[in-house]
Amino acid sequence: MSDDQEQRPDSLLPYDEWTETALRQVVVRALQYAAANGLPGEHHFYVTFRTDHPGVVVPARLRAQYPQEMTIVLQHQFWDLNVDEEAGLFSIGLSFGGIPSTLVVPFVAVTAFADPHVRIGLRFATAAEAPPEPEPEPVPEPEPEPPPQGLPPGADPTPQVVSLDAFRRKTPPREG
Numbered sequence: 001m002s003d004d005q006e007q008r009p010d011s012l013l014p015y016d017e018w019t020e021t022a023l024r025q026v027v028v029r030a031l032q033y034a035a036a037n038g039l040p041g042e043h044h045f046y047v048t049f050r051t052d053h054p055g056v057v058v059p060a061r062l063r064a065q066y067p068q069e070m071t072i073v074l075q076h077q078f079w080d081l082n083v084d085e086e087a088g089l090f091s092i093g094l095s096f097g098g099i100p101s102t103l104v105v106p107f108v109a110v111t112a113f114a115d116p117h118v119r120i121g122l123r124f125a126t127a128a129e130a131p132p133e134p135e136p137e138p139v140p141e142p143e144p145e146p147p148p149q150g151l152p153p154g155a156d157p158t159p160q161v162v163s164l165d166a167f168r169r170k171t172p173p174r175e176g
Contacts (some may be wrong), residue, residue: 001021019124020124024107024108024110024124027106032085034074035090042113044074044075044115046113046114047071048110049069049070050109051067051070052067055089055104056101056104056106057091057104057105058101062101069111072094072103078092079093080093080102081093088107089104089105089107090107091103091104093171102143109111111123
């Protein structure tokens with residue numbers, strides 16, 4: 001492993017969790033600012049979230065169209081942006097195909113946030129993206145099979161892989 005790819009030692013402190021929580025606060029603050037003041041200048045937000053995450057409320061037609069994840073754009077036409085930091089969610093009114101809709105999104109369902117005007121982008125993990133891995137079941141040892149007929153006694157019946165590189169003609173490098 002190269003020096004720049006060294007792994008950190010296992011930490012007894014949850015730094016990754018703390019970092020993600022702190023970065024999610026950037027999303028909370030940005031949405032709170034937009035709710036109170038609107039979006040200044042050319043700022044606009046892309047918020048991507050898991051539609052299948054518990055607590056997400058989207059109209060059935062949108063859930064059918066985006067069964068796992070969707071991205072909303074907060075730019076010119078949105079209304080009733082409400083950030084409930086204590087409940088850990090935001091709600092917003094948006095139009096989809098000319099039909100007004102209200103969405104409710106827990107912050108833990110957010111997988112990405114971006115403000116392209118200032119080139120900021122954040123990615124987050126969610127419980128839906130990283131399900132806990134089940135314990136592997138022990139695999140029983142297969143019983144040895146008798147050698148195929150026609151092989152001499154003691155011959156290895158296992159197929160062997162042979163690299164053909166040793167048999168290929170080598171071409172001299174081109175000079176340029």
